Structure formats: C-alpha cells, structure tokens
Amino acid sequence: MQKLGDFKLPHFFNYPPYFTLQPVRDTREKQVQLWKDLILDYCKTQKIFVIGLEEDFALFSNPVIERSLSHEAREAFLSALVSEGRAEWLNKGHRKCLILWHRVQDWADIIFRFVKDNGLEDSVMTVEEIRSGIESRGTELHGIDRTILMRALRVLEQKGKLAIFKGTSADDEGVKFSM
C-alpha cells in the first residue's frame, strides 16, 4: 500500500480515473464519497485545518500515477464536505476551506472534558494557552486552529459553561470556566 509519510493511502488513490470528475451520476457519487472520507481522514491524522485550493495539498496529486485533481474536482469534493457540515469556505472565492474533521460540537465536548480532566473548572486561561499550553500537550486540542477553537468556545459560552473576555494584553482573549 502506498503511503504518504505515515498515512496509508486507499487503493482508489492509485486508480487514475478517480482523479477525473466522473460524468455518470452513480459513479460520481461513489467517487465523491471516497474523496470526502479520504480528505477528512488525512486532515485528522495530519492535523490539517485549512486547505488552500490552489496550494500543494498532498492529496490533490499522485505522482506515482501522474495524475492531479483539476480545480473543478477539488472544488467539487470540498463543496461536498461543506454541504455535509464537515467543512466551511473561508471566503467567497472558494479558495480556502476550513476542515471540520471534528464538528464544532465535538470540539466543544473535547474542551469540556479537557477542563474536567485538568481540574480547571473555575480557572481562567487565555485562548492561546488552551491550544498551546502545557496541559494541551498530547491532547487533540494542541495546535487546534484558532477559528475553530473560538467557535467551540462560543458554543460552550452559550450553554453558560464559560465566559470569553478581552485580555489585558491587546492580542489575546481569555476564558473563565464555570463548569
């Protein structure tokens, strides 16, 4: 099986026609499903949160079989993820895509557990500390995309589990947990 670093690539990745958008509906549906799963899987294991359509994202081409996804194909697969709520376009031009390999709600649950596990129920942390502090090491929160983190925090804020406030320094926000 071919690998990309540590990641095991599925068989279809080596089959040239999968790199061309299929015209027949049933075949296309199967193709889209395979690519959606692959993208989510890969992003999750590599902790990739944003995909730029015109950038060199590893999955967009396979040098072994000399095939690359056209811009149209890339957009089609990512749009499918967006429709499913597993991704969001970051701008109108559909050039950058935020990948939600965990949904925002899942991230909220992860933060909740993180706070409980570390006994932080009544404490205060900066947003940056949540994603890169010592406690975050070895957890999924480490290195999380800031946009996604803020969304998840707001979900918890809506439920009254925490409060977000502007920090003393100009560039960071703080969180007061009350779980």
Add this chain to the structure above:
Amino acid sequence: MRRRPGIGGLQTAAAARDQYRLVGENVAKIRTDMMKEQLATFRIQLEEFARKHKNDIRKNPAFRSQFHEMCAKVGVDPLASNKGFWAELLGIGDFYYELGVQIVEICLATRPHNGGLINLQELCILLRQRKSDREAVSEDDCLRAISKLKVLGSGFEVISVGKKKLVRSVPTELNKDHNEILELAQAQGFVTVEEVERRLSWTSGRAIDALDTLLDEGLAMIDDGHRDRKRRYWFPCVSSNSTPVADT
C-alpha cells in the same frame, strides 16, 4: 440335445428355447443385482472415505475439487440438498451456502466501483480475506457456489471475456461489441477510442456508442488526466485492485 424330427422334436425345441430364455433373464437379473450391489458398496465406500477425510475436504480446495469429481462419476451430488447424509456429515451444503452469501455481499459492496462486473480472481482474493477461519477458497469453489446461486434465480452469471472469467451480478446484458472492448481492455486495464477503432476496425460512432453504454452502466470510468490528453476508459472489472496502476 439331439434334435428329434416330428412334433415331439418341435416341443422339445420350444421347451429348450424357454429354458434358455429363463436362463437369459436370470443372467440379466444377476448382472443387474451385481451392479446394484457394486454401486451400493461403492457408495458405502465413498461415504466411508468422506468420513475419514472430512477435514481434508473442508480444508483443501484441490482435494475438495477432486472429491466432487468422484461424486459426480457415481452420480452423487453433495450439494443437491441441504439435508441428508452429505450435508450433515460434511456440512458441505453449509459451506457453499455461506460462500454464496459472501459472494453476494462482495458483489454488492463492489458494485459502485465496478458496475456489477467483477473479475473472478479478484472475487476469490476478497473472499479469502474475509474468511476468518482460514479455510481455503478456490476458484472452483466460487464457481460451484455461483451455480447454486443461479439456481435460486438471483441473476448471477459467470461470463468469459478473453482469458478471464467475470462474475456478473447485475442484469446488464453485454453484447458482442461490449465483450470485445472488455477483452481489449484486459491488456492495460483501459482503452482509448482510437485504439478501439484501430484494433477492432470499427467506425468512430460504433466505438463511442459502445463505450458510452459501458460508461452509463457503471462498468467504465473516464480518465482525462494523461499528459497526452487522450481520454482513457478504464474498466475496474478487468484490473486487479490490489496492484497500483501506472501507464506511461
């Protein structure tokens, strides 16, 4: 016995004929009885053999195949019914029944990829991957299981294309043109319109028609990514998925 002239002689001859006929019938009966007995003995010995070699029959596909041949010669079909001596002793009926179910599952699962046509070799590989108790499965076993499926009217069929056998699990009928394209595709896993025209001496229209039908049926996929810009029609059912494909 000396023939004696006169009525007495005729009566003797008639009596003699009757006697010969009786003997003849007896001989025929004895022969039939002997044969029945031989056959019964043979059947008993076959059953004995099956009992003794039950494990080998279950574990070894080559042995199993030869066993089937032996049974066929004697007019015994271990698969004929799920009840009775053979099924109970060997569980052979179950073996093929389970195999049939797995074949159906695999065909359904791979249908989105290959359009309902799968290479027999690939089917066997996938079957062996699934079998948790590591009983070997041969192509012969697959063919037997599929022929049983056919009897159930499930629409399964084995077709020959060139040197390969394909298992069809959809009602799609392949005509001769389609078959020829599939055969052509076996070499590299794909064809181009140009190639079809050239090698089969068809008009462009005929080639495109056939290829489009195969595309619509889900048996082919298009590939526009080659640097020579020629569209390729790939056929998942003729290539093995386990080997990476690269064509220059």
